[in-house]
Amino acid sequence: MLRFVLLIEDEDAHAELISRQLIRLGAPYLRVERARNLIEGLEAIETRPPDAVLLDLGLPDTDRRKTVARFVAAAPRMPVVVLTSENNDNVGAEAVGEGADDFIVKGDADGRTTLRALRYAVERKRHSRQLLLYAKELQQANESLRHFSQLVAHELKQPLNPMLLNCAVLRRELTDPSQTALDSIGDIESAVRDMSRLVNDMLSFARFSAVRTPQEESSVGEVLVDVLSRLNAEIRERGASIAAEKMPAIRAHESLLRQLFLNLIGNALKHGKAEEPAIEIRCRELQEHFEFEVEDDGEGIASEYRSSAFDMFCRAGRTTDARGEPIDGSGIxxxxxxxxxxxxxxTIGIRSGAQGGCVVWFRLPKAGLPET
Incomplete structure (x- = not known):
């Protein structure tokens, strides 16, 4: 509730008029006190914090272009409405951009307009504080969930290698095993490897979701060379050909960029043609973004699955790869x-290729994101 307003105004006539208007409309609950300059106003806030402040831009002890910034730096949680004698929306917009909650042109304002702006400023600040509190609680909850998922994934992974070793021992030690026994051991090994991939993907998801390292100038071409080197064995096994256009440099988290291309090119290798698949990696420059495409020559993804293809554990209607073998991915x-x-x-999406394959495209801002 608005009960106490501090008016920071050096002109006596304006201060008297505004005070009378506010007291008349807010009586008997509203008290208005006045400070004649910014320093006096900030000292008053320290000793007797008001519910809101009316702040004149043209004070004698500050540059009008720095008034709001100085005030907000000293009292960031205080609701503040700026008073200006300039009938210029740009001046008001700049004040709001620097942290003011609203602005009023002195010649246009009556008491009701001023009182309403002050009340809205108080509510706006209250909701802003509540949102910041919710955001902090959500961040803490996400951090706890991330730690929990890492712990669970680690504990799940612990017994997997011994299980594979025991399967190998069984294969070696069993005398004249039946085909049924060998098939059962193979099923166990396959299930353990599937579980291992799922756990590794869960760990990757938890790890990359928490990346806070600074963005840096990254050569997409160099990232691609590294990615193709890591996938070299699979590329040779599949007899795949990969054509990549010249790539730009962008501001990005290089480790995330590498993982992005590893996943997309790895998917293209799985779902391209059964024999000697061809993959194309393209880039085109837009006004504020670079748009990248990874295209395979497989059967593509049915339109009804494209919107859900990026959901966790979604396989987009696919159960086998291009060679008819069960998909060994986790859906993550x-x-x-x-x-x-x-x-x-x-942004990222999927469309059909010119020859019927799948094109996964994504756009990244040229300048990256502002560091926070």
Missing amino acids: GLALCRMIVEHHGG
Whole structure:
């Protein structure tokens, strides 16, 4: 509730008029006190904090271009409405951009307008504080969830290697095992490897979701060279050909960029043609973004699955790869891609290729995101 307003105004006539208007409309509850300059006003806030402040831009002890910034730096939580004698929306917009809650042109304002602006400023600041509190609680909850998921993934991974070793021992030690026994051991090994991939993907998702390292100038071309080197064995096994256009340098988290291309090119290798798949990696420059595309020559993704393809554990209707073998992924890869792209302020999607394959495209801002 608005009960106490501090008016920081050096002109006596304006101060008297505004005070009378506010007291008349806010009586008997509203008290208005006055300070004649910024320093006096800030001292008054320290000793007797008001519910809101009316702040004149043209005070004698400060540059009018710095008045709001100085006030907000000294009293960041105080609701403040700026008074200006300039009938110029740009002046008011600049004041709000620097932290004021509203602005009033002296010649246009009556008491009701001023009182309403002050009440709105108080409510706006209250809601802003509440949102900051909710954001902090949400951040803490997300951090706890991330630690929990890492702990669970670690504990799940612990018994997997011994299980594979025991399967190898069984294969070696069993005398004349039946085909059924060998098939059962193979099923166990396959299930353990699937579980291991799922756990690794969960760990990657938890790890990359918490990346806070600064963005840096990253050569996408160099990242691609590294990615293709890591995928070299799979590329050779599949007899795949990969054509990549010249790539730009952008501001990005390089480790995330590398993981993004690893996932997308790895998916293209899985779902390209069964024999000697061809993959194209393209880039085009837009006004404020670079748009990248990774295209395979497989069967593509049906339109009804494209909107959900980036959801966790979604396989987009696919159960086998291009060679008819069961897909060995966890269904987290594209979800991780979306998280990485959105982490950079970009967008990602899927469309059909000219030859019927799948094109995964994503856009990243040229300048990266402002560091926070």
